[in-house]
Amino acid sequence: MLTIWGRLNSHNVKKVVWAAVETGQEWVRHDIGGSFGYSPEYLAMNPNRLVPTLVEDDFSLWESNAILRYLADAHAPHLWPQGLRARALADKWMDWQFAFADAQRDGFLQMVRVAEADRDTARIERSIAETNKLMLIMEETLAKQPFLTGEAFGIADIPMGAYAYTWFKLDFAQADVPNIRRWFESVSARPGFQYVAIPLT
Structure with missing residues (x-):
């Protein structure tokens, strides 16, 4: 087990x-x-x-x-795509997710774990700008393929699926990302996502 x-x-x-x-x-x-x-x-x-x-x-x-x-x-x-290069391209997004996590951290902590009166507006605004910029990179890829892993859901979609959930839940002006929204609608229907989609705390 x-x-x-x-x-x-x-x-x-x-x-x-x-x-x-x-x-x-x-x-x-x-x-x-x-x-x-x-x-x-x-x-x-x-x-x-x-x-x-x-x-x-x-x-x-x-x-x-x-x-x-x-x-x-x-x-x-x-969960892995077939072929060494396809696997490497999927694997790339798993490492890229850490850059997104760094960009989102201040926005998440300030908006979820800090009382509103004590929030640092500058840190929130910087986080919003950085995550929006990164989301536009992801948007370009998802305009060409249905999933970050490639043609089917796989390992690369899990890390960003978890972080995208938070990004969509945070109350700020978000970049226009229709392909990410389409992708997120698909990945968020999976039982694994449903299990972990708890309220932000």
Whole structure:
């Protein structure tokens, strides 16, 4: 059985839970991190004081996108497109997602986890501008293909699916991205997404 350690209001945990659903394997998740703190047992598995960590049998792994790659290779090869170059193009979007996460972080934290009276408007506006610019890059790709993974839903769609959910939920002026909206309507219908689409906290 797959065991996922991490609180579900973490974007990185959402990615891994979504991927676990896609594998069809049995899995269980334990809350840890954030308000739940870190136990010595957890820190022995993951000394970074971060989530998630995946455990399967006597194997443990941290770093969310490394976990996604492992889950796809071990239990859901259909999540990878066929061919080395197609796989590399999909893999590229998984690394690109970290740039988007950096751009969105201030906007998310300020608008969700900071009281309105204490928010830093300049940080929010900078985050809005940076995420809109990046979304336009993604929009160009999705104008040419239905999914970030290529012709079918796959591994590259999970990380940005989790972050796009937050982007659409945040209350700010968003770039005009009809192809992303079409893509998001498709990926958000998947059971894995439905499981992790909790209110922002």
